[in-house]
Amino acid sequence: MSPGRSIAAHAALITWTLIALFPVFVIVINSFKSRKAIFADPLALPWPENFDLIGYQTVMKQGDFFLYFQNSLIVTCASLFFVLLFGAMAAFALSEYRFRGNTLMGLYLALGIMIPIRLGTVAILEIMVASGLVNTLTALILVYTAQGLPLAVFILAEFMKSVSDDLKNAGRIDGLSEYRIFFSLVLPLVRPAMATVAVFTMIPIWNDLWFPLILAPSEEVKTVTLGAQVFIGQFVTNWNAVLAALSLAIVPVLVLYLIFSRQLIRGITAGAVK
């Protein structure tokens, strides 16, 4: 690439990055400021004169934030695990085995991409009440697994079609079971796709307010997003605390993202060597 084009491309990408990161930046800087300072000059950096940890102190004192974090992490990680496991298994079956109704089944499983799961909220709530799962993390995990599966199956099935038939057949001739073929031959080769699916699945789950509010609002099963809502009142909002809670909520999801994106890059470079 010529230097001119390279500079132009970098300028465009940097501009876009700045725009995308600006709201996050504003949240983080303001979380370290006093309430007055936030309203006086929202874009000012936290200098010693307006530096204030009151938001974080409130968050730590009020409510059990550590528990909320733990709940969010459990829900996100468990849902992610089930989405990837079941999604990959369904995708393998759809892409590998010829059976009657294969295409129809694939379309049926992909239907969920177009139909938002929230349309079924009332029915879901009824089911959860009937099965006694209201106010449990299990309820959330089940719903999020269902929510994440369609896209996971759709993306992974496409990727699995591209895994060499010869490799799977070599495994069969050498006496590997279908499970071994799936776990030790196919899954490692679709790791970049798994990482992509993981990122796309994880973020909406972590950020969701809807289902925690409806299915699990009680104190001991609250997630972070729901926990942060206690600071948003009808008349007064404790901005320090809200911003501090949101800043803290970014951290775990950022860590997860870093893990997956490293997998993603490793997968891409491994493919290039082959």
Place this chain on the structure above:
Amino acid sequence: MGALELKSVTKSFGSTEVIKGVDLTVNDGEFCVFVGPSGCGKSTLLRIIAGLEDATAGDILLDGKRVNEVAPAKRELAMVFQSYALYPHLSVRDNMGLALKQAGQPKATIQAATEKAAAMLSLGPLMDRRPAELSGGQRQRVAIGRAIVRTPKLFLFDEPLSNLDAALRVATRIEIARLHRDLKATMIYVTHDQVEAMTLADRIVVLRAGKVEQVGSPMELYNNPANTFVAGFIGSPQMNFLDAAALGLQPGQAGIRPEHLAITRHQGEIPAEVSHVEKLGGETLVYARSAQHGLLTVRLFGEHDYAVSEPVHLTPDRARLFEFDSEGLRRV
């Protein structure tokens, strides 16, 4: 141990019939080559023998026992794939030993078998590498080694050389021929390249569109093709097909191989005009166009000079002429 028999095997994918009734016997210790154009069903037939595809109808017998329902790993055969299909996460050693490990063999046996195969293929220095760290030729040797380690009754090769460059292809071809002599195992080898078929095979099976066209030794097929398809497929450059009536024979086609067509400057049976000359050093190929028969190829030994557009005369060796009827079947 390792005789194979196919009895009216057919295979359909949905409504398309890909294998249309194949009957075939491969004797113990034989090197049998399936040859045919791309898409004629060679790989499908091989996968049916391996048990990776179910036959729609018909029986597959190994050593006289019907194996239609036997799993691939239990058929005591090994397969070498066109794309090598090595396990990317295992070292060369583990790639070669995996089948024995799955079969529950003791470590010492596996060790001895892999070492022996590695010595046969001079893979010694590569044993601890991953497939990604090997060249194409080395990968294919490992794939062959992985097959040898299992001491199978039957070896299946699916176009194992087609991803290699020309020099490596010849070297690996010779290596496979040597392995067959040393191991005395039954081998079935699929290729679309008639040179590989001719050089390796004890017996060639020519396939077209899911049907067996002819079975025979390389020289039988060369000297005695059953129809125009086999005649045209076996032998390189391709056989010339002339208009039989114009040569004073029964109407139909008359086949003559390029090496049995004489070329002279002054007098001969078929007047033609040189349209292209290929000099290969050891031999010269002259392409000449005749008004009656179209473009004909002449193969000459050694170096010869012919100019493009030069008028020439071609004379087929009558004793080497094959007569085919209008259906393309050989006249007897």
